[in-house]
Amino acid sequence: MATTVRKSFCRVCHNACPIQVEIDGGRAVKVRADASPTHGGYTCARGRALPDIENSGSRLLHSMKRTADGSHVPIETSRAIAEIADRLGSLIAEHGPRSVAWYGGTKLSPNPLSEPMSMAFMDAIGSPMRFTANTIDKPGKVIAKGLHGSWLAPTHGFDEPDVALYLGANGLVSLAGTPHGSPGRFIAEFRARGGRLIVIDPRRTALAARATVHLQARAGHDAAILAALLNVILAEGWEDAEFLRENVSGVDELRRVVAPFTPQAVGDRAGVDAADLVAAARIFAQARRGFAVAGTGPNMGAGNGTLVEYLVLVLDTVCGHYARAGDRVRNPGTLIPRVPAKAQASPPRPAFGIGERIRVRGLSNSLAGMPTAALPEEILTPGEGRVRALIVLGGNPAVVWPDQVLTLEALRDLELLVTLDVEMSQTSQLAHYVMASQMSLEVPGYTLLSDLLLFYGNASSGFVDAAAQYTPALVEPPPGSDVIEEWRFFHELAKEMGLALNLRAGASFMPGSPPPTPLDMTATPTGDEMLEILAAGSRVPLAEIKANDSVALYPDETCVVAPKDEDWPHRLCIGDETMLAELEALAPGRWRDTDAAFEFRLLSRRLDHMLNSSYNIPATNRGKNINLAYFNPDDLARLGLADGARIELVSARASIPGIVATEPGLRSGYISMAHGFGGVHDTEAEFASAGSATTRLLSATEVFDRYSGQPLMSNVPVNVRVTG
Numbered sequence: 001m002a003t004t005v006r007k008s009f010c011r012v013c014h015n016a017c018p019i020q021v022e023i024d025g026g027r028a029v030k031v032r033a034d035a036s037p038t039h040g041g042y043t044c045a046r047g048r049a050l051p052d053i054e055n056s057g058s059r060l061l062h063s064m065k066r067t068a069d070g071s072h073v074p075i076e077t078s079r080a081i082a083e084i085a086d087r088l089g090s091l092i093a094e095h096g097p098r099s100v101a102w103y104g105g106t107k108l109s110p111n112p113l114s115e116p117m118s119m120a121f122m123d124a125i126g127s128p129m130r131f132t133a134n135t136i137d138k139p140g141k142v143i144a145k146g147l148h149g150s151w152l153a154p155t156h157g158f159d160e161p162d163v164a165l166y167l168g169a170n171g172l173v174s175l176a177g178t179p180h181g182s183p184g185r186f187i188a189e190f191r192a193r194g195g196r197l198i199v200i201d202p203r204r205t206a207l208a209a210r211a212t213v214h215l216q217a218r219a220g221h222d223a224a225i226l227a228a229l230l231n232v233i234l235a236e237g238w239e240d241a242e243f244l245r246e247n248v249s250g251v252d253e254l255r256r257v258v259a260p261f262t263p264q265a266v267g268d269r270a271g272v273d274a275a276d277l278v279a280a281a282r283i284f285a286q287a288r289r290g291f292a293v294a295g296t297g298p299n300m301g302a303g304n305g306t307l308v309e310y311l312v313l314v315l316d317t318v319c320g321h322y323a324r325a326g327d328r329v330r331n332p333g334t335l336i337p338r339v340p341a342k343a344q345a346s347p348p349r350p351a352f353g354i355g356e357r358i359r360v361r362g363l364s365n366s367l368a369g370m371p372t373a374a375l376p377e378e379i380l381t382p383g384e385g386r387v388r389a390l391i392v393l394g395g396n397p398a399v400v401w402p403d404q405v406l407t408l409e410a411l412r413d414l415e416l417l418v419t420l421d422v423e424m425s426q427t428s429q430l431a432h433y434v435m436a437s438q439m440s441l442e443v444p445g446y447t448l449l450s451d452l453l454l455f456y457g458n459a460s461s462g463f464v465d466a467a468a469q470y471t472p473a474l475v476e477p478p479p480g481s482d483v484i485e486e487w488r489f490f491h492e493l494a495k496e497m498g499l500a501l502n503l504r505a506g507a508s509f510m511p512g513s514p515p516p517t518p519l520d521m522t523a524t525p526t527g528d529e530m531l532e533i534l535a536a537g538s539r540v541p542l543a544e545i546k547a548n549d550s551v552a553l554y555p556d557e558t559c560v561v562a563p564k565d566e567d568w569p570h571r572l573c574i575g576d577e578t579m580l581a582e583l584e585a586l587a588p589g590r591w592r593d594t595d596a597a598f599e600f601r602l603l604s605r606r607l608d609h610m611l612n613s614s615y616n617i618p619a620t621n622r623g624k625n626i627n628l629a630y631f632n633p634d635d636l637a638r639l640g641l642a643d644g645a646r647i648e649l650v651s652a653r654a655s656i657p658g659i660v661a662t663e664p665g666l667r668s669g670y671i672s673m674a675h676g677f678g679g680v681h682d683t684e685a686e687f688a689s690a691g692s693a694t695t696r697l698l699s700a701t702e703v704f705d706r707y708s709g710q711p712l713m714s715n716v717p718v719n720v721r722v723t724g
């Protein structure tokens with residue numbers, strides 16, 4: 001067969017890089033960047049390794065069933081679906097629909113149909129127990145937006161900012177807080193234009209190295225630091241007074257609560273110079289346009305991610321970082337209904353304690369979804385409605401859910417654990433059934449996720465200008481394999497259980513979105529037919545997007561921010577009572593020192609070559625298959641340790657092995673180590689091949705965000721035991 005080159009976009013991470021895929025003998029053999037107006041020919045090493053990822057020796061080519069002795073044997077996919085249908089049917093009959101839970105991980109993203117079809121299935125069985133990785137990531141973003149209200153026009157975001165503040169986010173590696181495209185080029189061009197960069201991170205990250213001001217603060221003090229910045233801005237009169245007067249409530253309440261957070265007191269506490277805090281506040285507030293964005297670190301570092309995200313929104317609001325009447329909307333969405341823009345606030349709304357309740361710790365559903373960190377207890381707590389079955393799609397609870405000890409106990413306690421995965425992940429090793437899934441190049445797709453990111457958080461990611469790309473399936477699954485598209489699994493399962501499914505449109509929460517489409521349960525639709533349903537009502541018809549074989553811009557010159565309606569009563573709220581009460585409790589003088597018994601704090605971090613636990617294979621890790629424990633060189637010298645030394649990290653909860661490495665830019669007293677590694681059997685062989693699970697050191701129940709249930713996952717008190 002001749003070699004052909006087809007265009008597509010990479011679905012390994014959310015950055016949607018346009019690619020050219022060389023296909024030989026029906027297999028992808030090479031991936032290179034495609035020139036494009038959006039990404040400027042950018043790809044990363046992971047994307048270019050896509051042929052190796054999809055054809056790797058560890059790729060799962062057949063579904064698996066667990067046998068009585070705990071090992072797995074291949075099973076025909078259709079047979080597995082019939083058996084799962086049968087088991088689910090009996091569990092629902094015996095324990096009710098709530099006994100069936102679903103968890104979607106980061107790999108929901110390669111296929112836009114995965115999540116909507118999962119939801120259609122959960123609707124059909126009538127279970128509210130739907131969990132995602134969002135509540136162990138940055139759940140505060142969505143909850144805080146609920147409490148604060150949203151501006152019904154764009155934020156400045158990536159649209160020609162003069163200032164950017166990154167709080168514990170490292171976009172140059174994670175592509176979080178950078179627009180679609182090359183993150184390095186975005187930052188370089190921003191700096192070259194005179195843009196000023198503020199980074200707050202205990203580690204001198206690649207991004208911090210390019211900053212105008214790097215506040216190398218202690219972890220876990222982000223709420224206090226943000227309060228100090230707000231205090232300086234309001235005290236100096238640098239706020240956007242007119243915007244606040246017209247559109248915002250709670251200014252006086254905020255002013256009162258942030259007043260005790262002086263730069264001196266907060267600087268002393270967080271280990272930074274008061275003068276640097278003041279400088280950062282001045283730079284941020286005196287810029288014309290800008291954004292602030294928080295990453296995972298501050299969301300995980302003190303069990304108060306919602307408060308941190310709320311104060312980040314407040315910072316942008318106080319500085320008026322919003323499009324005004326007459327401004328053009330550069331990205332009104334493409335594969336979703338047109339987002340109308342008006343220079344006015346949509347008011348705060350209930351954001352937590354809504355919908356289904358968890359039976360432990362008073363936790364419940366929130367705008368960020370059900371609290372994933374509480375699902376293990378929900379599984380292990382006897383009583384009516386107890387979760388007995390869990391379907392995991394593109395996630396890896398066994399190594400990434402906080403509190404691995406509790407998680408493994410819960411996963412082992414389930415009567416039915418099903419995973420949809422592409423390899424025998426750590427979670428799959430515990431599953432009753434593992435459904436071998438098709439991979440991205442084998443399924444059609446489009447950049448719906450990029451549009452949905454517009455609603456996620458200010459300046460989180462996405463296209464700056466309206467753009468979209470469709471890709472057909474480029475290759476067939478490997479010969480002799482028996483793999484299934486994730487959405488089809490749910491379609492087949494529903495058929496088998498005699499259920500009817502209704503598919504919601506991609507942005508079903510938007511006004512103007514069509515009602516759910518009843519699916520023909522006697523038919524076997526194609527992925528392309530399903531994508532049509534999902535894009536119903538889109539601003540640009542799917543046919544038009546399909547007509548371009550690469551990413552294209554779909555501007556709408558007529559989309560301009562309309563003026564505020566006359567007598568529009570609503571305002572953004574920067575004085576939310578619950579948030580301010582939580583902040584008040586952190587005021588200087590009310591601080592308590594905790595965990596003095598632990599010498600170090602363990603920080604979360606991301607690695608260039610990985611995506612959480614996915615694709616730890618030679619083509620991506622190039623021999624670096626374990627997660628090293630990075631230390632400041634002075635700390636290592638004091639401990640008498642050198643690179644490669646074996647240690648034990650000990651928290652109040654558990655201990656894990658680690659291998660030492662030096663990171664000169666890390667603040668003393670911290671260890672920086674990636675999650676998503678390790679095994680489930682606690683063996684030396686697992687450590688040698690896959691490193692260790694930092695989630696084992698975490699407790700889900702000690703320190704946690706009371707709105708999302710997200711526990712302390714960074715800044716975790718640990719001691720170091722030298723073992724050799």
Ligand SMILES: Nc1nc2c(c(=O)[nH]1)N[C@H]1C(S)=C(S)[C@@H](COP(=O)(O)OP(=O)(O)OC[C@H]3O[C@@H](n4cnc5c(=O)[nH]c(N)nc54)[C@H](O)[C@@H]3O)O[C@H]1N2
Pocket residue numbers: 104105106107110133134136137138296393394395396397400401402420421422423425426437438439440486604605611612613614615675676694695713
């Ligand atoms: N200690 C600590 N814990 C953390 C974090 C941290 O910073 N520190 N970060 C948290 C965050 S932000 C997140 S998002 C979560 C991640 O939580 P998860 O999403 O649950 O974990 P991933 O490791 O991303 O899991 C991806 C799984 O999908 C599989 N996979 C890969 N490609 C495909 C595909 O095409 N189809 C299917 N069906 N499966 C596929 C992979 O093999 C892997 O098993 O972890 C959280 N946990």
Ligand SMILES: Nc1nc2c(c(=O)[nH]1)N[C@H]1C(S)=C(S)[C@@H](COP(=O)(O)OP(=O)(O)OC[C@H]3O[C@@H](n4cnc5c(=O)[nH]c(N)nc54)[C@H](O)[C@@H]3O)O[C@H]1N2
Pocket residue numbers: 013106137167168169170171173174175176200201202203205218219220221222294295296297298300301302603604605606607608609610611612672714715
């Ligand atoms: N290459 C790569 N890219 C990824 C991923 C990956 O695994 N690899 N994962 C993806 C996922 S799921 C997500 S959610 C995003 C996450 O993207 P980011 O949020 O940018 O995640 P990190 O790169 O870990 O950066 C977090 C930073 O927070 C700092 N930090 C830790 N604790 C604290 C604290 O208490 N306060 C402050 N101020 N800083 C702190 C850490 O030192 C670290 O530099 O990345 C996505 N992109």
Ligand code: SF4
Pocket residue numbers: 010011012013014015016017042043044045046047048175
């Ligand atoms: S940044 Fe890398 S992994 Fe992400 S979409 Fe682009 S090429 Fe793929």
Ligand SMILES: [Mo]
Pocket residue numbers: 106133137
């Ligand atoms: Mo994440």
